[in-house]
Amino acid sequence: MNQNTVYDAIVVGTGITGGWAAKELCENGLKTLVLERGPMVKHVEDYKTMNDDPWDQPFKNRLSLEDEKKHHKQKRVGWAPTDATKHFFVNDLEHPYQETKRFDWIRGYQVGGRSLTWGRQSYRWSDIDFEANLKEDIAVDWPVRYAAIAPWYDKVESYIGVSGEKLGLPQLPDGQFLPPMGLNCVEEDLQKSLRSKFDDGRLLTIGRVAHITENTVEFEGRGPCQYRNRCWRGCPFGGYFSSNSSTLPAAERTGNMTLRANSIVHGIIYDENTKQATGVKVVDAETGEKLEFNSKIIFLCASAMASVGILLQSKSESFPNGIGNNYDELGRNIMDHHYQLGASAKVDGHLDKYYKGRRPNGFYIPRFANLDEKTKREGFLRGFGYQGGASRDNWSEIVAEFGYGEAYKKAMLQPGGWQIGMTGFGEMLPHHDNRVTLSEEKKDKWGLPQLDFDVEFKENELKMREAIKEEAVAMLKSAGFKNVNAYDTETGPGLGIHEMGGARMGWNPRTSVVNKNNQVHDVPNIYVTDGAFMTSASCVNPSLTYMAFTARAANHAAEQFKMGKFV
Structure with a gap:
């Protein structure tokens, strides 16, 4: 590659947002360089465990x-x-970070990023989410509302393929849906119970998930979900949305994309005269060679914490503490969602019923707390939802009985009883002192500073966690299920794998890092469109919102570029 080439745009990262930025910029005619710090992963060709059965893994799919x-x-x-997915998760020894307070940073460094391993749950925000900070005087106000993002939700859903059920809920707007996947008999029992035994509007639906569920719509080479539930290994059918199967091939078809893997971006080059960014600094992950690439526009889509790290490392005379950080807002207000807490139960009956296939999805219970005066809860702000599922145990549950003889042999050929569980996903507030900084002492193998996390759940989050468990138990008991038990696994922020914040969106450069178009306030040709720009967290999976904002920002950048705003 010629380092003297000046690209129209550089996109840093190839995950959920990087793929969308590349697609939209390239389709708008911009010559775009896409940089990924990890190795190349080609769709289908590099999904090396996509068809493996359990017996194909030497340790029964456990790690050595x-x-x-x-x-x-x-x-x-x-x-x-697992043994079948380890190549899509980083080696912690090669990619270390520091924890002043525990932070579970789950990463995937390869072309496609975590779009290869995400949970695919796809939910819209509502104005309840966008207006919450302003109404409750928390942090800063979002400079956008739902109406500005709704057309971009439409665009993204129609392109990636989201299956789901329309509900007409103000807190969870409906979208452009493919036919929903089905609930099983136990999930339907819980659905009926919630409808009849609670008067606060709570309900159960199938998850809204980025899987193609019908053949009648053209998705440019992608086929419908095969219900194999091997999604985290890479889907050769393209049944679920990933950058590798969808947006990156779309960008490539334009002839405007150049993709370079093994390229660790660690800084943005700033021109003191033009007051704009002119390119990025790169270390080749394989050779250690130091490179620079130039462009008129830069999109940071490296994942929230990585993008914040790049901005913090981008120091100059105008920005001695990192680009866009003259008011000490960069790296602050880190958020995640609650995870690994909820309840489970055993279910009597339905022993004459089973289910077909391995549905890569579960049920969803939308937020029902703190929506209005009727649903107001004491002790905490915001709300939570649940994801869960019911299934039949396998024959191994009879092992404890030490059976023998004919009855034991017959039992081994039958599935066990039903069980059901649900996990809460709750909103974390944007606390100003929850932050990430650059370590002054610890470096990685390329000599770059490690990130140091100082993030924790505070009083609002801890009280919400108790409510999440209590409500989960109440719902399972209401359906008559047995042996209902709450659980709360020891964890820290980050484990929801929805880390966000650090370069939040706002009206004022003194209190935020990017504006309503995702541009860094002080350097408008830098766009930040991964989770770093989030001003609050809602309680729903954020990837659909990241994609909608990215598509919107990329089209804004293309318009500005064609008007000659970026020199």
């Missing part, structure tokens, strides 16, 4: 002791990495 050491922080999430 050696691999556990390499993923000692990544495995905090519990369900990953």
